[in-house]
Amino acid sequence: MDAVSRLQAIEDIKRLKARYCRFVDLNRRDELRRLFTDDIVYEFKGWKKGQGADSFAGSAQDFADRHSFHRVSMPDIEILSETTARGIWAMVDIIEYPESSGKAGLRGYGYYHEEYRKVDGAWRISSLLLVRHRLEELGRRHSGE
Numbered sequence: 001m002d003a004v005s006r007l008q009a010i011e012d013i014k015r016l017k018a019r020y021c022r023f024v025d026l027n028r029r030d031e032l033r034r035l036f037t038d039d040i041v042y043e044f045k046g047w048k049k050g051q052g053a054d055s056f057a058g059s060a061q062d063f064a065d066r067h068s069f070h071r072v073s074m075p076d077i078e079i080l081s082e083t084t085a086r087g088i089w090a091m092v093d094i095i096e097y098p099e100s101s102g103k104a105g106l107r108g109y110g111y112y113h114e115e116y117r118k119v120d121g122a123w124r125i126s127s128l129l130l131v132r133h134r135l136e137e138l139g140r141r142h143s144g145e
Contacts, residue, residue, distance in 0.1 A: 001082055010077045012123045013085060013116055020125065021070040033057035037117050037126040045131045056128075066105070067096040072112065083118040091130070094138070104138040 001009075016035060023032040036053040043049040050056060070093045077087040089112040096105040110132035117126040 001079060005082075006079050009079050009085060009118075009123065010075075013077050013087060014075055016116070016123050016125065017072055017075070017087075017089060017112075017114075021072060025068050025070055029057045035125055037119055037124045040124075040126055040128065042128040043130070045129065065098050069094040085116040085123070087114050087116065088112065089114070096138070107136045107138060108132040109134040 020032070020035055022028075023035070033053050033056070036056055038053050039051065040053050040056055041051050042056050048059065050059065070091065072089040072091045074090045075087055076089075077085060079085045091108075091110055091112055093108050094105060095108075097103045110130060113129040113131065114125055115127035116123050118124070
């Protein structure tokens with residue numbers, strides 16, 4: 001793979017991850033599902049494991065009554081071949097619970113460890129492991145009045 005193709009692959013994977021964050025936060029499950037290979041293996045360390053794009057996208061339903069804000073940065077992407085790559089992303093996410101729950105929410109810090117595969121000309125996430133190294137409870141919300 002030449003240098004330009006390698007850089008293009010890295011940029012395509014960055015856009016893939018940006019879409020992942022946006023579609024999770026906006027609860028756009030159909031669009032989220034298309035970001036994965038059909039056989040994706042995923043794990044949210046200490047919480048949930050699964051396999052399959054439909055399963056992953058369906059698990060987003062668990063957050064339908066919550067608001068989330070995902071931020072990823074410092075991508076470390078390694079192109080392994082014309083059709084495979086892996087990457088690590090630093091992440092921060094905030095999950096806000098509905099007011100009726102009596103809880104404000106959580107803020108997590110950690111890393112996504114991912115593998116990617118190019119399918120039909122497009123990069124897809126084929127393996128995802130989220131390891132949170134720190135999880136904080138948010139304080140109570142104030143109405144601003």
